[in-house]
Amino acid sequence: MHENHNALGVALGQKPTQPVTLVRPHAAHRAARYFLEKFPGTSMYAVKANPSPDLIRALWDAGITHFDVASIAEVRLVRGLLPHATLCFMHPVKGQEAIAEAYKVHGVRTFSLDSLIELEKIVEATSADGVAASDLTLCVRLRVSSSHSKLSLASKFGVAAEDSAPLLMATRQAADALGICFHVGSQAMSPQAYAEALAQVRVAIVAAGVTVDVVDVGGGFPSIYPGMEPSALDGYFEVIHRAYEALPVSYSAELWCEPGRALSAEYASVLVRVEARKDDVLYINDGAYGSLFDAAHVAWRFPVALVRNTDSRAKTMGFSFYGPTCDDMDFMHGPFDLPADIQAGDYIEVGMLGAYGSAMRTGFNGFTAGATVIARDEPMETAYGVTEESEAKVIRLR
Numbered sequence: 001m002h003e004n005h006n007a008l009g010v011a012l013g014q015k016p017t018q019p020v021t022l023v024r025p026h027a028a029h030r031a032a033r034y035f036l037e038k039f040p041g042t043s044m045y046a047v048k049a050n051p052s053p054d055l056i057r058a059l060w061d062a063g064i065t066h067f068d069v070a071s072i073a074e075v076r077l078v079r080g081l082l083p084h085a086t087l088c089f090m091h092p093v094k095g096q097e098a099i100a101e102a103y104k105v106h107g108v109r110t111f112s113l114d115s116l117i118e119l120e121k122i123v124e125a126t127s128a129d130g131v132a133a134s135d136l137t138l139c140v141r142l143r144v145s146s147s148h149s150k151l152s153l154a155s156k157f158g159v160a161a162e163d164s165a166p167l168l169m170a171t172r173q174a175a176d177a178l179g180i181c182f183h184v185g186s187q188a189m190s191p192q193a194y195a196e197a198l199a200q201v202r203v204a205i206v207a208a209g210v211t212v213d214v215v216d217v218g219g220g221f222p223s224i225y226p227g228m229e230p231s232a233l234d235g236y237f238e239v240i241h242r243a244y245e246a247l248p249v250s251y252s253a254e255l256w257c258e259p260g261r262a263l264s265a266e267y268a269s270v271l272v273r274v275e276a277r278k279d280d281v282l283y284i285n286d287g288a289y290g291s292l293f294d295a296a297h298v299a300w301r302f303p304v305a306l307v308r309n310t311d312s313r314a315k316t317m318g319f320s321f322y323g324p325t326c327d328d329m330d331f332m333h334g335p336f337d338l339p340a341d342i343q344a345g346d347y348i349e350v351g352m353l354g355a356y357g358s359a360m361r362t363g364f365n366g367f368t369a370g371a372t373v374i375a376r377d378e379p380m381e382t383a384y385g386v387t388e389e390s391e392a393k394v395i396r397l398r
Helices: 007-014 025-038 053-062 072-081 096-104 116-126 165-174 192-208 233-245 261-267 293-297 388-392
Strands: 002-004 020-023 042-046 066-069 086-089 110-113 137-141 149-151 177-181 186-188 214-216 254-257 268-278 281-284 304-307 316-322 331-339 347-350 372-375
Touching: 007 020, 007 268, 007 304, 007 347, 007 372, 025 042, 025 053, 025 233, 025 261, 042 261, 053 072, 053 261, 066 072, 072 086, 072 096, 086 096, 096 116, 110 116, 110 177, 116 165, 137 165, 137 214, 165 177, 165 192, 177 192, 192 233, 233 254, 293 331, 304 331
Parallel strands: 002 372, 020 372, 042 066, 042 254, 066 086, 086 110, 110 137, 137 177, 177 214, 214 254, 281 316
Antiparallel strands: 020 268, 149 186, 268 281, 268 347, 304 347, 316 331
């Protein structure tokens, strides 16, 4: 993998005709160390946010040893890369074959579930010669509100706290360690999301009268984007710690979290080329079927910067983007604020695409990803602070 200082170096040196992904291992390392040093429990990376082997290795090197895997493909990927990592299969609905392979081939011992049917599936798939496994950590997923989050995860999975007692009691009988997990939704903008969810955990524990060994607060930890500037993550951790300490759980219980976006967003940006301009719409060579899925489908705004060898003196204005495919839906409304004199042939760096960027890419219409380059500058935004030395390297208008 080639290295370059920043997007401008790539644009001038390579004049790429395809989108270029710029990755920043130092940013992933910094995010990982932040969680490891400040979250009051175990932090495990949610692989679905970005399954890049290079990122997974960077997080491992930073000290992340636990990984939230949500498909058998993710199980195989991480186990192949990291033979000694702890894998937790946290998808609440899995194929029985996937459960069996994860347990018997890859050493997975932690599974999530939200129904008696799934519990029966796990017990059967992990049994040997009619004898049930005795080393399972089983986490019952509660359905909690996503009202504080930008993207809801409140519909598809989870059992309501008031209905969870039968499932918790049955799972307690099958598990060596019983856990409760939840997900407050992606990009939670307030720590209150976790306080409210942990209140539901209390309701569930009291109603079931079971001993709980693991409380997993899931993901949802936010990153910084235009128009979305959450409070410091320290405040989230403090709220979680206070609420967790008040729960009626085992004296040796463990607190877990599953950051995906928060560990990966700052890792990558994408350099795109403007192919045409029509008034306030720019036609670029990446889009809804590439790394800008969220910009198109959920109107997510990402930080952008003009990448040009000379500074622009033009005022900024809001632009929308069309991607490279023939589909009208390949459209990103934005607005994305860029200098008004931008034109075909210019390059744009789109930041904060380490999470749900390259992971969402398809090959539709023949448009595929270009090269990946290591960048040594800082991400466009950071929730973790930078040193004076690294801050001096940031070029805000590339």
